[in-house]
Amino acid sequence: xxxxxxxxxxxxxxxxxxxxxxxxxxxxxxxxxxxxxxxxxxxxxxxxxxxxxxxxxxxxxxxxxxxxxxxxxxxxxxxxxxxxxxxxxxxxxxxxxxxxxxxxxxxxxxxxxxxxxxxxxxxxxxxxxxxxxxxxxxxxxxxxxxxxxxxxxxxxxxxxxxxxxxxxxxxxxxxxxxxxxxxxxxxxxxxxxxxxxxxxxxxxxxxxxxxxxxxxxxxxxxxxxxxxxxxxxxxxxxxxxxxxxxxxxxxxxxxxxxxxxxxxxxxxxxxxxxxxxxxxxxxxxxxxxxxxxxxxxxxxxxxxxxxxxxxxxxxxxxxxxxxxxxxxxxxxxxxxxxxxxxxxxxxxxxxxxxxxxxxxxxxxxxxxxxxxxxxxxxxxxxxxxxxxxxxxxxxxxxxxxxxxxxxxxxxxxxxxxxxxxxxxxxxxxxxxxxxxxxxxxxxxxxxxxxxxxxxxxxxxxxxxxxxxxxxxxxxxxxxxxxxxxxxxxxxxxxxxxxxxxxxxxxxxxxxxxxxxxxxxxxxxxxxxxxxxxxxxxxxxxxxxxxxxxxxxxxxxxxxxxxxxxxxxxxxxxxxxxxxxxxxxxxxxxxxx
Ligand code: AMP
Numbered sequence: 001x002x003x004x005x006x007x008x009x010x011x012x013x014x015x016x017x018x019x020x021x022x023x024x025x026x027x028x029x030x031x032x033x034x035x036x037x038x039x040x041x042x043x044x045x046x047x048x049x050x051x052x053x054x055x056x057x058x059x060x061x062x063x064x065x066x067x068x069x070x071x072x073x074x075x076x077x078x079x080x081x082x083x084x085x086x087x088x089x090x091x092x093x094x095x096x097x098x099x100x101x102x103x104x105x106x107x108x109x110x111x112x113x114x115x116x117x118x119x120x121x122x123x124x125x126x127x128x129x130x131x132x133x134x135x136x137x138x139x140x141x142x143x144x145x146x147x148x149x150x151x152x153x154x155x156x157x158x159x160x161x162x163x164x165x166x167x168x169x170x171x172x173x174x175x176x177x178x179x180x181x182x183x184x185x186x187x188x189x190x191x192x193x194x195x196x197x198x199x200x201x202x203x204x205x206x207x208x209x210x211x212x213x214x215x216x217x218x219x220x221x222x223x224x225x226x227x228x229x230x231x232x233x234x235x236x237x238x239x240x241x242x243x244x245x246x247x248x249x250x251x252x253x254x255x256x257x258x259x260x261x262x263x264x265x266x267x268x269x270x271x272x273x274x275x276x277x278x279x280x281x282x283x284x285x286x287x288x289x290x291x292x293x294x295x296x297x298x299x300x301x302x303x304x305x306x307x308x309x310x311x312x313x314x315x316x317x318x319x320x321x322x323x324x325x326x327x328x329x330x331x332x333x334x335x336x337x338x339x340x341x342x343x344x345x346x347x348x349x350x351x352x353x354x355x356x357x358x359x360x361x362x363x364x365x366x367x368x369x370x371x372x373x374x375x376x377x378x379x380x381x382x383x384x385x386x387x388x389x390x391x392x393x394x395x396x397x398x399x400x401x402x403x404x405x406x407x408x409x410x411x412x413x414x415x416x417x418x419x420x421x422x423x424x425x426x427x428x429x430x431x432x433x434x435x436x437x438x439x440x441x442x443x444x445x446x447x448x449x450x451x452x453x454x455x456x457x458x459x460x461x462x463x464x465x466x467x468x469x470x471x472x473x474x475x476x477x478x479x480x481x482x483x484x485x486x487x488x489x490x491x492x493x494x495x496x497x498x499x500x501x502x503x504x505x506x507x508x509x510x511x512x513x514x515x516x517x518x519x520x521x522x523x524x525x526x527x528x529x530x531x532x533x534x535x536x537x538x539x540x541x542x543x544x545x546x547x548x549x550x551x552x553x554x555x556x557x558x559x560x561x562x563x564x565x566x567x568x569x570x571x572x573x574x575x576x577x578x579x580x581x582x583x584x585x586x587x588x589x590x591x592x
């Protein structure tokens with residue numbers, strides 16, 4: 001296997017990638033780097049994200065730039081702003097030791113003026129989403145006449161997003177003698193069309209097997225009755241205490257519902273879909289990337305911009321109709337040499353679809369039994385034991401309190417102490433899984449239509465059946481007059497509290513998001529502080545009203561009345577006719 005040096009990578013770039021920990025070229029790099037540096041023909045590379053393709057094109061692109069000429073010499077097109085930013089960031093890392101190299105990401109949804117200013121100052125590499133680039137070309141601020149390399153990254157995604165015309169328009173504007181390199185995970189006929197119209201004798205590289213997910217991904221499935229899918233999902237999550245997963249759903253609505261249910265059931269989850277604003281999506285993606293969230297429930301389209309290397313699982317909440325979508329999903333795990341798991345939670349009628357996918361990817365799905373409560377509890381117990389073994393003990397700090405606490409507990413034996421430590425976490429699970437039903441689908445057991453509701457209700461559901469208006473023990477239930485129809489979700493609530501409530505951080509317990517209002521628990525001692533701060537604050541221009549919830553009050557009706565009372569003022573913001581609630585506080589400004 002050749003080294004980067006043997007592939008022809010220049011010394012300043014070698015230094016930078018060595019610092020990034022790149023020791024040996026990945027297969028796509030071995031093929032693409034020497035080709036881009038030495039050959040004349042263009043390239044179509046079938047490669048998934050995670051195969052090292054950014055360095056494969058990024059290193060030769062940088063090496064071909066003449067830094068003394070302050071004009072764009074390379075153009076990289078990508079489907080989303082997130083990918084754009086990621087590529088630009090990677091190129092900045094690679095070019096750390098290049099003198100005066102300037103890489104500019106340009107994408108929609110952010111200030112065009114600042115992008116124009118940067119372009120006027122002069123840049124060498126433009127990384128762009130097609131729509132914004134066309135806009136900039138039409139304004140006469142991007143000149144592509146010196147471009148010597150064009151990269152189309154995730155070309156199939158760009159086509160899915162309707163960028164074919166834009167791509168054609170852009171390619172028609174760059175000098176015909178440029179080199180063009182197209183990366184795609186699949187090969188639809190439109191890709192072949194672009195290759196035919198705009199590329200010179202393109203050489204095709206296939207990295208891995210065409211249309212196959214990453215080689216080191218195991219495909220497993222759980223077969224359940226349709227109504228038990230959510231329960232099965234929770235069991236899968238519970239059985240993997242260190243889960244870091246994306247759950248793919250088919251619709252925005254399903255995505256939001258599953259995320260809401262998971263949040264209510266105490267999981268560290270959130271949703272990502274097209275009904276959220278760009279800012280909300282950015283926040284969720286950042287939290288997921290930073291590991292603040294361990295489960296992200298997403299639609300395929302919204303998850304496109306998210307690139308995370310170390311997912312433990314991709315979970316298909318049902319199988320997609322389009323096999324390429326499945327390959328994309330599963331290709332998000334098992335990256336950078338790690339083993340990944342792509343899980344499908346399906347009902348019996350989806351088995352045909354699974355067989356089709358198996359044929360296409362040339363791999364079998366392995367059927368697994370839905371984890372039983374016993375299995376889950378054991379797994380969680382050992383995980384806790386593992387954490388106890390590995391936890392860092394700060395001798396100095398804990399020493400200050402240890403003596404006192406140890407004296408208080410001296411009547412307990414070592415065994416008693418351990419049992420109690422474990423019980424702190426496990427009483428909850430034991431209680432939760434008490435009387436939990438068998439949900440694995442049994443072939444000859446036809447789903448019984450006549451099954452009575454109360455039999456189904458034996459299933460463990462911590463919160464749903466409880467009265468929404470009653471707080472958990474030690475907590476106070478708070479009402480606020482915004483709900484899901486206002487685009488208000490759990491993440492917004494937390495953000496709102498962080499921004500508006502003075503003093504120490506407010507811990508939030510159970511949250512119920514309803515169409516027109518929301519109810520949530522906070523510690524009793526925090527209730528007055530929370531209500532006082534929310535009253536008069538605003539969410540997306542809507543003035544908030546909050547109170548400690550009364551168990552007997554009909555909040556649906558109260559919220560409907562309050563919404564009727566709301567009138568739009570000239571600025572398009574909603575204000576209330578009722579007196580005594582002036583001076584809105586803006587969410588986003590933290591009171592001191
Ligand atoms: P990409 O497909 O470009 O998104 O790359 C996937 C991941 O592999 C990124 O985290 C890269 O930093 C990393 N990577 C790329 N090339 C190498 C290499 N030769 N050695 C080690 N890691 C690499």
